[in-house]
Amino acid sequence: MLKIKNLHAGIEGKKILNGINLEIKAGEVHAIMGPNGSGKSTLASVLAGRENFEVTGGSVELFDKDLLATSPEDRARAGMFLAFQYPVEIPGVSTTNFIKTAVNECRKYRGQEPLDAVAFLKMMKEKMKLVHIDQSLLSRSLNEGFSGGEKKRNEIFQMAMLEPKLAILDETDSGLDIDALRIVANGVNSYRNGENAFLVVTHYQRLLDYIVPDFVHVLYNGRIVKSGTKDLALELEEKGYDFIKNEVELTLNV
Amino acid sequence: MYEENENILDQVTSSEYKYGFVSHFETDDAPKGLSEDTVRFISARKNEPAWMLEYRLKAYRHWLTMQEPTWPNVSYPAINYQDIIYYSAPKQKIKANSLDEIDPELRRTFEKLGISLQEQKRLSGVAVDAVIDSISVTTTFKDELGKQGIIFCSMSEAIQEHPELVRKHLGSVVPPTDNFFSALNAAVFSDGSFCYIPEGVRCPMELSTYFRINAANTGQFERTLIVAEPGSYVSYLEGCTAPMRDENQLHAAVVELIALERAEIKYSTVQNWYPGDKEGRGGIYNFVTKRGICAGDYAKISWTQVETGSSITWKYPSVILKGDYSNGEFYSVAVTNNFQQADTGTKMIHLGKNTRSRIVSKGISAGRSNNSYRGLVQVARHASKARNFSQCDSLLLGDKCGAHTFPYIEVKNNTAIVEHEATTSKIGEDQIFYCNQRGIDTETAVALIINGFAKEVMNQLPMEFAVEAQKLLAISLEGSVG
Numbered sequence: 001m002l003k004i005k006n007l008h009a010g011i012e013g014k015k016i017l018n019g020i021n022l023e024i025k026a027g028e029v030h031a032i033m034g035p036n037g038s039g040k041s042t043l044a045s046v047l048a049g050r051e052n053f054e055v056t057g058g059s060v061e062l063f064d065k066d067l068l069a070t071s072p073e074d075r076a077r078a079g080m081f082l083a084f085q086y087p088v089e090i091p092g093v094s095t096t097n098f099i100k101t102a103v104n105e106c107r108k109y110r111g112q113e114p115l116d117a118v119a120f121l122k123m124m125k126e127k128m129k130l131v132h133i134d135q136s137l138l139s140r141s142l143n144e145g146f147s148g149g150e151k152k153r154n155e156i157f158q159m160a161m162l163e164p165k166l167a168i169l170d171e172t173d174s175g176l177d178i179d180a181l182r183i184v185a186n187g188v189n190s191y192r193n194g195e196n197a198f199l200v201v202t203h204y205q206r207l208l209d210y211i212v213p214d215f216v217h218v219l220y221n222g223r224i225v226k227s228g229t230k231d232l233a234l235e236l237e238e239k240g241y242d243f244i245k246n247e248v249e250l251t252l253n254v
Numbered sequence: 255m256y257e258e259n260e261n262i263l264d265q266v267t268s269s270e271y272k273y274g275f276v277s278h279f280e281t282d283d284a285p286k287g288l289s290e291d292t293v294r295f296i297s298a299r300k301n302e303p304a305w306m307l308e309y310r311l312k313a314y315r316h317w318l319t320m321q322e323p324t325w326p327n328v329s330y331p332a333i334n335y336q337d338i339i340y341y342s343a344p345k346q347k348i349k350a351n352s353l354d355e356i357d358p359e360l361r362r363t364f365e366k367l368g369i370s371l372q373e374q375k376r377l378s379g380v381a382v383d384a385v386i387d388s389i390s391v392t393t394t395f396k397d398e399l400g401k402q403g404i405i406f407c408s409m410s411e412a413i414q415e416h417p418e419l420v421r422k423h424l425g426s427v428v429p430p431t432d433n434f435f436s437a438l439n440a441a442v443f444s445d446g447s448f449c450y451i452p453e454g455v456r457c458p459m460e461l462s463t464y465f466r467i468n469a470a471n472t473g474q475f476e477r478t479l480i481v482a483e484p485g486s487y488v489s490y491l492e493g494c495t496a497p498m499r500d501e502n503q504l505h506a507a508v509v510e511l512i513a514l515e516r517a518e519i520k521y522s523t524v525q526n527w528y529p530g531d532k533e534g535r536g537g538i539y540n541f542v543t544k545r546g547i548c549a550g551d552y553a554k555i556s557w558t559q560v561e562t563g564s565s566i567t568w569k570y571p572s573v574i575l576k577g578d579y580s581n582g583e584f585y586s587v588a589v590t591n592n593f594q595q596a597d598t599g600t601k602m603i604h605l606g607k608n609t610r611s612r613i614v615s616k617g618i619s620a621g622r623s624n625n626s627y628r629g630l631v632q633v634a635r636h637a638s639k640a641r642n643f644s645q646c647d648s649l650l651l652g653d654k655c656g657a658h659t660f661p662y663i664e665v666k667n668n669t670a671i672v673e674h675e676a677t678t679s680k681i682g683e684d685q686i687f688y689c690n691q692r693g694i695d696t697e698t699a700v701a702l703i704i705n706g707f708a709k710e711v712m713n714q715l716p717m718e719f720a721v722e723a724q725k726l727l728a729i730s731l732e733g734s735v736g
Contacts, residue, residue: 051683071690072690073691073695076691084688088682088684091706092705092708092709092710093703101698105692105695106693141706162692
């Protein structure tokens with residue numbers, strides 16, 4: 001599904017990603033962990049196509065197509081979703097209206113008819129249950145005055161509505177209390193169906209108790225320095241990131 | 255909503271100023287320039303009674319003593335008032351009584367503008383008065399309205415047929431001496447609309463006037479007067495377009511509203527005069543005086559305006575709240591792009607007790623334009639318990655435009671409550687990227703954000719025009735982002 005080869009990227013001349021290699025297949029859940037400043041969020045942003053990041057080398061393919069040559073909206077329409085770490089507010093635009101516009105833009109790209117109001121409402125009702133989101137929240141302006149937990153649930157709700165093939169969750173657990181974390185994780189889990197894939201970016205092992213990854217990668221200085229299974233996350237939790245740092249430096253010194 | 259956005263997108267990508275065409279028909283023009291002779295020429299052409307000519311001449315003589323205002327936050331080269339044609343009328347033998355009598359070229363013009371004058375084909379429930387250059391071409395639904403005693407006709411016709419009403423009210427809210435442009439208008443106005451709603455009558459349809467400047471080098475000076483007798487209600491809408499020309503054209507209109515006890519007037523404007531090109535060449539100077547008076551207790555006047563056109567806009571639709579418990583509202587969206595300049599706002603003059611006013615102004619600036627809100631809230635000494643709420647929001651697109659707010663508050667009664675809120679924001683790259691990431695392209699995203707920003711005002715427009723106005727917003731801002 002997604003093939004990242006030797007990806008280099010940075011911002012304003014500063015190098016952040018220094019050769020990322022990663023392949024994600026349908027049905028897989030990959031977790032990216034790493035200390036602050038290791039490039040986790042940059043990776044998510046570059047994949048989604050945020051303009052201010054500059055790709056300086058390497059390639060990314062989504063469904064065998066050159067992702068980096070594709071506009072952000074076409075990436076989304078092709079089935080890539082980013083759950084933002086900091087979802088933006090858009091005053092005056094109701095969440096429902098926003099999602100409806102998004103859903104229908106994506107449908108148009110796939111050659112499908114736009115959903116009419118009835119079909120859209122029906123779909124919304126179903127997906128609302130997934131993340132325990134309330135109708136009244138959806139009538140409000142997008143993310144305006146939402147609590148941290150509401151914003152994150154709204155992200156997962158949008159994911160469920162847009163039915164992406166690859167969902168990138170950028171620190172979706174940050175700022176969530178334990179109940180909200182569980183709700184968000186359940187939302188994600190119920191969306192898993194063996195065909196779609198996830199890239200979960202997180203600081204903490206905590207989220208991975210609920211969203212169980214197939215692979216865990218540790219990002220450090222813009223490189224994946226260690227990959228493993230769920231156990232790697234537990235090891236990190238126990239030993240802290242220093243143990244990775246030490247290991248990396250040891251290798252470099254040899 | 256989705257289909258609307260679809261439309262907006264199509265229009266955004268395809269159109270520049272779509273009303274920029276010129277129609278060719280023979281016209282009857284006054285000689286260029288302004289003198290007493292010009293005023294007499296206009297009055298004679300319209301076969302006016304002596305009192306009307308007197309009114310005009312008085313206004314003209316007063317105008318000669320006045321100075322053009324310099325306080326608005328706009329700049330433009332000096333206007334040569336002798337270089338303007340003050341009267342230009344499509345040569346139609348007589349005012350058309352039936353639609354078949356209208357010059358086919360004229361009719362085609364209105365068809366191109368998307369306004370059908372054929373009553374059976376028209377939007378249900380909207381009566382139209384169509385004004386080209388200096389004269390009213392036709393008014394629809396007149397007979398039907400007449401059955402309820404409603405008068406809806408051109409101003410020239412009103413002067414002929416209802417002189418007592420015109421004489422009583424004309425200039426009672428905006429006297430010729432009020433300001434430079436109102437004096438000019440009083441001297442040379444050529445046509446406009448007149449509405450009269452009798453006591454207790456609720457006007458069953460939207461009344462609408464469509465103004466079109468067509469001829470070159472002409473100024474348009476129309477005059478609108480609406481009188482709502484006690485307990486009556488009327489909703490009125492005006493639309494404006496003009497051809498694309500390299501020189502600037504002057505439009506100086508005067509609108510007067512009179513609402514008597516418990517009467518309500520809702521006045522909506524969708525102003526789309528030619529805004530000039532991307533380099534700031536050409537466009538209409540829109541210098542307009544609009545004022546209403548809530549003359550009786552519990553009267554209500556509500557102004558809603560969507561201003562997207564004109565190279566320069568100078569206008570402050572105002573309400574004099576004279577009756578106790580009367581209510582004034584002003585809802586405005588003003589969009590400026592490229593080199594447009596707008597200095598617009600309102601005046602709420604609280605004279606009566608327990609009067610209320612509400613101001614919601616949304617300014618959107620893009621390109622190298624300048625957009626100013628200027629508003630006055632005045633509470634007189636005897637206006638106890640007056641209330642005002644003002645909200646002025648500005649949205650900036652890009653970093654070369656300007657948004658300015660000039661609120662003036664004068665309160666002479668200590669029981670008044672006056673509130674003012676203002677915000678300025680930018681359409682952020684973050685917002686656009688968020689939309690992009692959900693599959694929404696940038697143009698659609700901007701339309702979505704703009705319409706969200708202006709929603710509170712757009713909701714005030716009559717249904718028939720809200721969609722049109724939404725599209726207009728998107729078109730006006732075409733290419734201003736990304």
